[in-house]
Amino acid sequence: MKRIVVLLTLFALFGSFAGLQAAEGVKPEATAERDARMKWWREARFGMFIHWGVYSVAAGEWKGQHVRNAAEWIMNSADIPVAEYEPLAKRFNPVKYDPAQWVKLAKDAGAKYIVITSKHHDGFCLFDTETTKWDVVDATPYGKDLLKPLSDECRRQGLHFCTYYSIMDWHHPAQQHGPKTYNPTKIIPERKAEYIEYMKTQLKELLASCDPEVLWFDGEWPDWWTEEDGRNLYNFLRELRPAIIVNNRVGKGRAGMEGLNKKDREYSGDFGTPEQEIPATGIPGVEWESCMTMNDTWGFHKYDTNWKSSEKLIRNLVDIASKGGNYLLNVGPLADGEIPPASVERLEAIGRWMKINGESIWGTTASPFAALNWGRATVKTSAAGTTLYLHVFDWPSDGKLLVPGLRNEVRGAKLLANGESLELSSDKKGAVIQLKDKPVDPIDTVIVLTLEKAPEIVK
Numbered sequence: 227m228k229r230i231v232v233l234l235t236l237f238a239l240f241g242s243f244a245g246l247q248a249a250e251g252v253k254p255e256a257t258a259e260r261d262a263r264m265k266w267w268r269e270a271r272f273g274m275f276i277h278w279g280v281y282s283v284a285a286g287e288w289k290g291q292h293v294r295n296a297a298e299w300i301m302n303s304a305d306i307p308v309a310e311y312e313p314l315a316k317r318f319n320p321v322k323y324d325p326a327q328w329v330k331l332a333k334d335a336g337a338k339y340i341v342i343t344s345k346h347h348d349g350f351c352l353f354d355t356e357t358t359k360w361d362v363v364d365a366t367p368y369g370k371d372l373l374k375p376l377s378d379e380c381r382r383q384g385l386h387f388c389t390y391y392s393i394m395d396w397h398h399p400a401q402q403h404g405p406k407t408y409n410p411t412k413i414i415p416e417r418k419a420e421y422i423e424y425m426k427t428q429l430k431e432l433l434a435s436c437d438p439e440v441l442w443f444d445g446e447w448p449d450w451w452t453e454e455d456g457r458n459l460y461n462f463l464r465e466l467r468p469a470i471i472v473n474n475r476v477g478k479g480r481a482g483m484e485g486l487n488k489k490d491r492e493y494s495g496d497f498g499t500p501e502q503e504i505p506a507t508g509i510p511g512v513e514w515e516s517c518m519t520m521n522d523t524w525g526f527h528k529y530d531t532n533w534k535s536s537e538k539l540i541r542n543l544v545d546i547a548s549k550g551g552n553y554l555l556n557v558g559p560l561a562d563g564e565i566p567p568a569s570v571e572r573l574e575a576i577g578r579w580m581k582i583n584g585e586s587i588w589g590t591t592a593s594p595f596a597a598l599n600w601g602r603a604t605v606k607t608s609a610a611g612t613t614l615y616l617h618v619f620d621w622p623s624d625g626k627l628l629v630p631g632l633r634n635e636v637r638g639a640k641l642l643a644n645g646e647s648l649e650l651s652s653d654k655k656g657a658v659i660q661l662k663d664k665p666v667d668p669i670d671t672v673i674v675l676t677l678e679k680a681p682e683i684v685k
């Protein structure tokens with residue numbers, strides 16, 4: 227009982243998971259400090275994920291056979307021994323790699339950050355590391371670090387640069403693996419400390435060379451990796467770079483934070499990471515980011531043409547923002563550095579919508595409504611007042627849009643796209659907005675309501 231009282235006191239004092247780690251060695255972080263550290267990330271709402279590596283050469287095919295499952299898993303899916311997998315690196319030569327073009331594509335789409343794989347489960351490093359020859363400098367004809375140019379371009383164009391890093395490593399000798407035993411790996415117990423040092427050395431190299439603002443861990447599920455290991459790694463990174471943000475897959479929080487949403491549990495990491503899903507009601511009280519693919523695979527897969535529509539991707543972005551989360555949307559470049567045209571087409575479509583409606587996503591917080599049958603809502607509050615963004619997916623056939631339960635006095639109502647004022651009345655069910663017969667954008671037409679203060683909703 228005493229431990230719970232101590233924890234609740236710590237939580238009350240520091241109000242965050244990071245604060246709860248005070249007992250574990252990270253200097254206490256007051257809520258105001260955490261708010262400052264997380265500010266850019268919370269306001270970003272939209273990032274671009276990049277899965278790229280030696281697996282992009284195979285592109286979902288091995289010895290002429292179509293290998294199903296995600297392309298970056300081909301070593302496991304096709305049971306490829308390390309010695310047979312390594313020669314793929316000799317064919318990894320991204321001569322079309324253009325960091326400036328990649329960053330511009332993300333920026334024009336409305337993304338505020340990029341998360342790129344620095345090392346996926348196959349252990350191949352896209353950065354120059356002294357720890358192994360299994361990296362882009364020593365093992366490929368390209369022979370140059372890929373991440374630093376991208377981080378430099380991100381900073382030049384005003385995006386935040388972040389890196390993904392897999393704890394599970396199918397190439398490192400401390401992790402027993404091999405055909406049919408790649409996932410999950412087993413650690414050789416007397417070599418676990420050696421592997422943790424290997425990771426820490428690589429993470430220090432990453433911080434020194436390309437200074438990622440988020441460390442996006444993955445591959446945390448093998449049972450030899452514990453929540454305590456994750457907390458120690460979290461503390462190690464926060465000591466090295468106090469402003470860094472780390473996801474909950476540094477430890478075992480992936481199931482805890484968003485699956486069980488046990489806010490009283492201590493999980494290392496700063497945000498939850500639902501994957502290929504949008505939590506139905508968000509994850510109240512927890513920062514979270516939903517990572518999703520455009521088709522079905524993360525790494526480039528030549529056979530995967532199951533592309534989601536631009537409409538679906540835009541509405542995912544709006545749905546996630548309306549639930550208080552971030553959308554991390556993935557692209558899987560080809561081995562030569564080209565981004566698939568189908569991905570470019572969709573990012574450009576998202577960008578056209580964001581160019582007009584971005585303010586209804588960036589810097590907003592979750593909808594105050596339980597549910598809206600015609601769309602979603604996002605909110606932006608400031609000293610000047612409150613702005614309620616109504617995202618209308620299904621345009622009302624009678625031209626009357628009911629905003630259920632809204633009791634605030636509304637100072638104004640307009641279409642975000644063209645500033646056209648809208649008539650608004652209220653009845654016992656809430657506010658009713660009189661709309662024209664056609665939407666401005668059939669995917670999502672945004673209506674802006676200006677309120678004196680935070681929305682008052684009568685359930």
Ligand code: FHN
Binds near residue numbers: 296298444445517524
């Ligand atoms: O196994 C990986 C997978 O390849 C991909 O990187 C995703 C992205 O979040 N994470 C793991 C599966 O959860």
